[in-house]
Amino acid sequence: MIVMTSRYFLLLTFILLLPLAGFAADAQTNPHESSRAMERWQQMTPEQRSELRQQYRRFQELPPERQERLRQRLQHFRQLPENEQDELRRRSHHWRELQPEQQERLRKQFRRLQSLPEEQQRELRREMEQLRTLPPDERRARRHELRQHFFGSPAAGASPDSGQSTGTGGHGPRR
Numbered sequence: 001m002i003v004m005t006s007r008y009f010l011l012l013t014f015i016l017l018l019p020l021a022g023f024a025a026d027a028q029t030n031p032h033e034s035s036r037a038m039e040r041w042q043q044m045t046p047e048q049r050s051e052l053r054q055q056y057r058r059f060q061e062l063p064p065e066r067q068e069r070l071r072q073r074l075q076h077f078r079q080l081p082e083n084e085q086d087e088l089r090r091r092s093h094h095w096r097e098l099q100p101e102q103q104e105r106l107r108k109q110f111r112r113l114q115s116l117p118e119e120q121q122r123e124l125r126r127e128m129e130q131l132r133t134l135p136p137d138e139r140r141a142r143r144h145e146l147r148q149h150f151f152g153s154p155a156a157g158a159s160p161d162s163g164q165s166t167g168t169g170g171h172g173p174r175r
Contacts (some may be wrong), residue, residue, distance in 0.1 A: 112151055124150055 044052070059067065077085060095103065113121060127146055131139050 116150065120150060 041049070059070070062070070077088065080088070098106070113124065116124065124146065127142075131142055131146075134142060
């Protein structure tokens with residue numbers, strides 16, 4: 001099971017648009033950044049450029065408030081230490097590699113988590129942090145127990161001995 005805070009979920013969404021926002025913001029800041037953006041553009045394959053253009057069009061269709069929030073998140077992202085930026089990029093890449101069904105299952109789990117009372121959310125987050133220290137078999141069994149305790153049933157299609165997980169390898173996002 002993956003535990004995400006609203007902040008992380010929004011930041012993940014932002015990271016998915018990061019290449020697009022990076023070019024737009026770089027071009028608007030200063031000449032040095034603009035030249036770096038141009039250099040990255042020139043290093044892209046035609047397919048990457050096409051995808052970036054599509055992302056830009058989608059970005060332009062967003063309401064101005066949403067565009068501004070994404071720009072603010074980009075600014076925040078750029079202020080993070082490099083290792084945190086790398087971790088967010090890695091997780092974003094992992095998310096994009098998931099099948100749509102897996103993404104939807106994770107979204108549902110996130111919504112279920114958000115529906116819990118705040119104290120239960122904190123308790124579950126503490127439990128999830130402790131899971132990271134357990135060996136894989138124990139971690140799987142404990143995740144099953146936590147699903148039962150907090151949600152009343154195991155995740156769809158997952159059992160303690162099935163080996164199925166959320167696709168995160170037991171490494172949910174860190175807050």
